[in-house]
Amino acid sequence: MKSIKGWNNWYIHPFTLIYLLISVLNDNFFNYISALIIVCVHEYGHYYFAKKFDFEIDKVEIFPFGAFLSVNDYGVHHICEELIMVMAGLAVHLPIYVIIEIFIGSQYLLEVNRLVFIFNLLPIYPLDGSKILLLLLSLVKDYYQAIKLQIKISLLSLSVLIVLYNEIGYLLVYFYLLYANYEYIKEFRYMIIRLYLNRFHQNKYKLYKINRKYSFYRPYNNIYIINGKTYQEEQVLQFLIKKLKTD
Numbered sequence: 001m002k003s004i005k006g007w008n009n010w011y012i013h014p015f016t017l018i019y020l021l022i023s024v025l026n027d028n029f030f031n032y033i034s035a036l037i038i039v040c041v042h043e044y045g046h047y048y049f050a051k052k053f054d055f056e057i058d059k060v061e062i063f064p065f066g067a068f069l070s071v072n073d074y075g076v077h078h079i080c081e082e083l084i085m086v087m088a089g090l091a092v093h094l095p096i097y098v099i100i101e102i103f104i105g106s107q108y109l110l111e112v113n114r115l116v117f118i119f120n121l122l123p124i125y126p127l128d129g130s131k132i133l134l135l136l137l138s139l140v141k142d143y144y145q146a147i148k149l150q151i152k153i154s155l156l157s158l159s160v161l162i163v164l165y166n167e168i169g170y171l172l173v174y175f176y177l178l179y180a181n182y183e184y185i186k187e188f189r190y191m192i193i194r195l196y197l198n199r200f201h202q203n204k205y206k207l208y209k210i211n212r213k214y215s216f217y218r219p220y221n222n223i224y225i226i227n228g229k230t231y232q233e234e235q236v237l238q239f240l241i242k243k244l245k246t247d
Contacts, residue, residue, distance in 0.1 A: 010060045015172075019064040035112045036062070038096060042116060043067035045088035053081040065173050066116075068126065075191050076198040078205075079135055079219045086131045093117040124161070125154040126180050142215035143195070144244065147188050154181055189244055196237045196244075203233065216240055 016036075023032035043060055046069045050057055055077065058070040074082065093113055100109045121129040130150060137146035158177055162170075195218070209220035214236065216222060224231040 009057055010062065012062045013064070016062050016064045031108060034106075034109055035116075038109070038113055038116055039066045041092055041096060042089045042120065043069055045090075045092040046085055049081075049085040049088045053077060053085060055085070063176065065176070073194075075195050079138065083132070083135050086128050086135070090117060090120060090128055122157055122161070123150075123153050124157045124177055124181075125150065125184050127177075130154050138218040141217075143218045144192060144216065144247070146218075147192070151181070151185060151188070189247075192244060193241055196241050200234055200237060214240060214243065 019032065020029070023029045040062060043066075047057070047060055050069060050071055055074070056072040058072050060067060060069050093116065096113050097110065100106060100113060120127050123129045123133045125131075130153075133153065134146060134150045137149060141149065158174070158181065162174055196216075203221050205219055205221050207220050209217045209222050211217070211222055211224050212226070214224070214226070222233040222236070224233075224236050
Protein backbone atom coordinates (compact mmCIF):
# COMPACT_ATOMS: atom_id res chain seq x y z
CA MET A 1 0.00 0.00 0.00
CA LYS A 2 1.45 3.39 -1.00
CA SER A 3 1.60 6.20 1.56
CA ILE A 4 0.96 9.83 0.61
CA LYS A 5 4.00 12.07 0.82
CA GLY A 6 3.78 14.27 3.92
CA TRP A 7 0.89 12.19 5.27
CA ASN A 8 2.71 9.14 6.58
CA ASN A 9 -0.36 7.43 8.02
CA TRP A 10 -2.55 7.97 4.92
CA TYR A 11 -2.36 5.09 2.47
CA ILE A 12 -3.77 4.54 -1.00
CA HIS A 13 -4.91 0.99 -1.64
CA PRO A 14 -3.49 -0.48 -4.89
CA PHE A 15 -7.03 -1.12 -6.17
CA THR A 16 -7.67 2.64 -5.89
CA LEU A 17 -4.81 3.35 -8.29
CA ILE A 18 -6.25 0.75 -10.68
CA TYR A 19 -9.67 2.42 -10.49
CA LEU A 20 -8.05 5.80 -11.15
CA LEU A 21 -6.38 4.39 -14.26
CA ILE A 22 -9.66 2.85 -15.45
CA SER A 23 -11.44 6.18 -14.93
CA VAL A 24 -8.84 7.90 -17.14
CA LEU A 25 -9.26 5.28 -19.87
CA ASN A 26 -13.06 5.61 -19.67
CA ASP A 27 -12.91 9.41 -19.78
CA ASN A 28 -14.50 9.50 -16.32
CA PHE A 29 -11.54 10.79 -14.30
CA PHE A 30 -13.16 14.04 -13.10
CA ASN A 31 -16.27 12.33 -11.78
CA TYR A 32 -14.29 9.63 -10.00
CA ILE A 33 -11.56 11.80 -8.47
CA SER A 34 -14.03 14.47 -7.31
CA ALA A 35 -16.16 11.82 -5.57
CA LEU A 36 -13.03 10.37 -3.97
CA ILE A 37 -11.99 13.83 -2.77
CA ILE A 38 -15.37 14.31 -1.06
CA VAL A 39 -14.94 10.96 0.69
CA CYS A 40 -11.40 11.90 1.80
CA VAL A 41 -12.56 15.29 3.14
CA HIS A 42 -15.21 13.40 5.12
CA GLU A 43 -12.51 11.16 6.56
CA TYR A 44 -10.27 14.13 7.29
CA GLY A 45 -13.02 15.44 9.57
CA HIS A 46 -12.58 12.29 11.66
CA TYR A 47 -8.80 12.46 11.36
CA TYR A 48 -8.57 16.08 12.54
CA PHE A 49 -10.40 15.42 15.81
CA ALA A 50 -8.65 12.09 16.31
CA LYS A 51 -5.39 14.05 16.28
CA LYS A 52 -6.86 16.79 18.47
CA PHE A 53 -8.02 14.31 21.13
CA ASP A 54 -4.77 12.30 20.97
CA PHE A 55 -6.24 9.10 19.61
CA GLU A 56 -3.66 6.47 18.71
CA ILE A 57 -4.02 6.66 14.94
CA ASP A 58 -3.04 3.55 13.03
CA LYS A 59 -3.75 4.65 9.47
CA VAL A 60 -6.21 6.10 7.00
CA GLU A 61 -6.81 3.82 4.03
CA ILE A 62 -8.18 5.20 0.78
CA PHE A 63 -10.14 2.48 -0.99
CA PRO A 64 -11.68 2.66 -4.49
CA PHE A 65 -15.10 3.26 -2.90
CA GLY A 66 -14.14 5.33 0.16
CA ALA A 67 -11.70 5.91 3.01
CA PHE A 68 -11.46 4.56 6.54
CA LEU A 69 -9.70 5.90 9.62
CA SER A 70 -8.33 3.19 11.90
CA VAL A 71 -7.45 4.04 15.52
CA ASN A 72 -5.98 1.58 18.02
CA ASP A 73 -7.62 3.01 21.13
CA TYR A 74 -11.21 3.55 20.01
CA GLY A 75 -13.54 2.72 22.89
CA VAL A 76 -11.31 3.94 25.73
CA HIS A 77 -11.54 7.71 25.20
CA HIS A 78 -14.24 9.84 26.76
CA ILE A 79 -17.56 9.16 25.05
CA CYS A 80 -17.91 12.87 24.15
CA GLU A 81 -14.53 12.87 22.38
CA GLU A 82 -15.53 9.81 20.37
CA LEU A 83 -18.92 11.29 19.49
CA ILE A 84 -17.31 14.54 18.31
CA MET A 85 -14.76 12.63 16.24
CA VAL A 86 -17.47 10.52 14.59
CA MET A 87 -19.82 13.46 14.00
CA ALA A 88 -17.01 15.58 12.52
CA GLY A 89 -16.92 13.47 9.37
CA LEU A 90 -20.64 14.00 8.86
CA ALA A 91 -20.44 17.71 9.69
CA VAL A 92 -18.02 18.49 6.84
CA HIS A 93 -20.73 17.78 4.29
CA LEU A 94 -22.44 21.10 5.06
CA PRO A 95 -19.44 23.30 4.06
CA ILE A 96 -18.83 20.96 1.11
CA TYR A 97 -22.43 21.57 0.00
CA VAL A 98 -22.02 25.36 0.33
CA ILE A 99 -18.77 25.35 -1.66
CA ILE A 100 -20.23 23.22 -4.45
CA GLU A 101 -23.48 25.20 -4.59
CA ILE A 102 -21.85 28.65 -4.66
CA PHE A 103 -18.55 28.16 -6.47
CA ILE A 104 -18.92 25.02 -8.63
CA GLY A 105 -22.61 24.53 -9.34
CA SER A 106 -22.29 20.83 -10.19
CA GLN A 107 -25.43 18.76 -9.62
CA TYR A 108 -23.31 15.62 -9.86
CA LEU A 109 -21.07 16.71 -6.97
CA LEU A 110 -24.07 17.79 -4.90
CA GLU A 111 -25.59 14.34 -5.41
CA VAL A 112 -22.31 12.60 -4.50
CA ASN A 113 -22.02 14.74 -1.36
CA ARG A 114 -25.58 13.87 -0.37
CA LEU A 115 -25.10 10.13 -1.01
CA VAL A 116 -21.84 9.95 0.96
CA PHE A 117 -23.56 11.69 3.88
CA ILE A 118 -26.60 9.38 3.80
CA PHE A 119 -24.51 6.23 3.30
CA ASN A 120 -22.39 7.01 6.36
CA LEU A 121 -25.53 7.45 8.47
CA LEU A 122 -26.48 3.80 7.92
CA PRO A 123 -26.21 1.70 11.13
CA ILE A 124 -23.77 -0.72 9.46
CA TYR A 125 -20.37 -1.24 11.03
CA PRO A 126 -17.88 0.44 10.48
CA LEU A 127 -19.95 3.35 9.16
CA ASP A 128 -20.54 6.43 11.31
CA GLY A 129 -24.19 5.58 11.92
CA SER A 130 -23.24 2.31 13.62
CA LYS A 131 -20.69 4.02 15.87
CA ILE A 132 -23.14 6.75 16.86
CA LEU A 133 -25.73 4.05 17.61
CA LEU A 134 -23.30 2.25 19.94
CA LEU A 135 -22.40 5.45 21.78
CA LEU A 136 -26.09 6.17 22.35
CA LEU A 137 -26.89 2.59 23.36
CA SER A 138 -24.04 2.65 25.89
CA LEU A 139 -25.90 5.39 27.78
CA VAL A 140 -28.75 3.03 28.64
CA LYS A 141 -27.42 -0.52 28.22
CA ASP A 142 -24.66 -2.70 29.58
CA TYR A 143 -21.74 -2.12 27.21
CA TYR A 144 -21.36 -5.77 26.22
CA GLN A 145 -25.07 -6.04 25.45
CA ALA A 146 -24.96 -2.70 23.60
CA ILE A 147 -22.26 -4.00 21.24
CA LYS A 148 -24.15 -7.26 20.66
CA LEU A 149 -27.24 -5.25 19.71
CA GLN A 150 -25.11 -2.97 17.51
CA ILE A 151 -23.79 -6.03 15.64
CA LYS A 152 -27.29 -7.48 15.14
CA ILE A 153 -28.58 -4.17 13.76
CA SER A 154 -25.50 -3.86 11.55
CA LEU A 155 -25.92 -7.32 9.99
CA LEU A 156 -29.67 -6.85 9.54
CA SER A 157 -29.19 -3.44 7.90
CA LEU A 158 -26.48 -4.80 5.62
CA SER A 159 -28.72 -7.70 4.59
CA VAL A 160 -31.53 -5.28 3.72
CA LEU A 161 -29.11 -3.09 1.75
CA ILE A 162 -27.86 -6.07 -0.27
CA VAL A 163 -31.44 -7.17 -1.07
CA LEU A 164 -32.53 -3.68 -2.12
CA TYR A 165 -29.41 -2.81 -4.13
CA ASN A 166 -28.15 -6.13 -5.45
CA GLU A 167 -26.14 -4.73 -8.34
CA ILE A 168 -22.75 -6.14 -9.29
CA GLY A 169 -21.15 -2.69 -9.01
CA TYR A 170 -21.74 -2.72 -5.25
CA LEU A 171 -20.11 -6.12 -4.64
CA LEU A 172 -16.76 -4.66 -3.57
CA VAL A 173 -18.46 -2.39 -1.02
CA TYR A 174 -20.57 -5.25 0.35
CA PHE A 175 -17.54 -7.53 0.60
CA TYR A 176 -15.66 -4.88 2.57
CA LEU A 177 -18.59 -4.29 4.94
CA LEU A 178 -19.10 -8.03 5.49
CA TYR A 179 -15.40 -8.53 6.19
CA ALA A 180 -15.34 -5.55 8.58
CA ASN A 181 -18.29 -7.00 10.50
CA TYR A 182 -16.63 -10.42 10.62
CA GLU A 183 -13.45 -8.91 12.07
CA TYR A 184 -15.46 -6.83 14.55
CA ILE A 185 -17.35 -9.89 15.79
CA LYS A 186 -14.02 -11.65 16.36
CA GLU A 187 -12.39 -8.72 18.15
CA PHE A 188 -15.08 -6.86 20.11
CA ARG A 189 -14.55 -8.84 23.33
CA TYR A 190 -10.87 -7.89 23.35
CA MET A 191 -11.93 -4.29 22.79
CA ILE A 192 -14.13 -4.44 25.90
CA ILE A 193 -11.36 -6.07 27.95
CA ARG A 194 -9.03 -3.26 26.86
CA LEU A 195 -11.63 -0.77 28.12
CA TYR A 196 -11.91 -2.61 31.46
CA LEU A 197 -8.12 -2.63 31.88
CA ASN A 198 -7.99 1.06 31.07
CA ARG A 199 -10.62 1.75 33.74
CA PHE A 200 -8.33 0.23 36.37
CA HIS A 201 -6.06 3.23 35.83
CA GLN A 202 -8.54 6.03 35.17
CA ASN A 203 -12.24 6.78 35.06
CA LYS A 204 -13.08 10.12 33.48
CA TYR A 205 -16.78 9.96 34.33
CA LYS A 206 -18.18 11.74 37.38
CA LEU A 207 -21.81 10.62 37.13
CA TYR A 208 -22.51 7.54 39.25
CA LYS A 209 -24.57 4.56 38.14
CA ILE A 210 -25.97 2.17 40.74
CA ASN A 211 -26.01 -1.44 39.50
CA ARG A 212 -27.72 -4.34 41.23
CA LYS A 213 -26.36 -6.76 38.62
CA TYR A 214 -22.87 -7.26 37.20
CA SER A 215 -23.51 -4.83 34.35
CA PHE A 216 -21.09 -2.22 33.04
CA TYR A 217 -22.32 1.14 31.80
CA ARG A 218 -19.46 2.77 29.98
CA PRO A 219 -20.13 6.53 30.43
CA TYR A 220 -20.58 6.28 34.21
CA ASN A 221 -18.70 5.59 37.39
CA ASN A 222 -20.32 2.26 38.23
CA ILE A 223 -21.23 1.37 41.81
CA TYR A 224 -22.42 -2.18 42.56
CA ILE A 225 -24.81 -3.26 45.31
CA ILE A 226 -24.78 -7.05 45.25
CA ASN A 227 -26.33 -9.18 48.03
CA GLY A 228 -26.43 -6.22 50.36
CA LYS A 229 -22.74 -5.36 49.84
CA THR A 230 -21.38 -2.29 48.03
CA TYR A 231 -18.46 -2.53 45.60
CA GLN A 232 -16.55 0.12 43.68
CA GLU A 233 -16.11 -0.30 39.93
CA GLU A 234 -12.44 -1.32 40.15
CA GLN A 235 -13.36 -4.11 42.60
CA VAL A 236 -15.69 -5.69 40.03
CA LEU A 237 -13.66 -5.20 36.84
CA GLN A 238 -11.56 -8.34 37.31
CA PHE A 239 -14.74 -10.41 37.67
CA LEU A 240 -16.22 -8.77 34.56
CA ILE A 241 -13.08 -9.63 32.56
CA LYS A 242 -13.31 -13.31 33.61
CA LYS A 243 -17.06 -13.34 32.89
CA LEU A 244 -16.49 -11.86 29.42
CA LYS A 245 -13.90 -14.51 28.55
CA THR A 246 -16.38 -17.30 29.32
CA ASP A 247 -19.43 -15.78 27.53
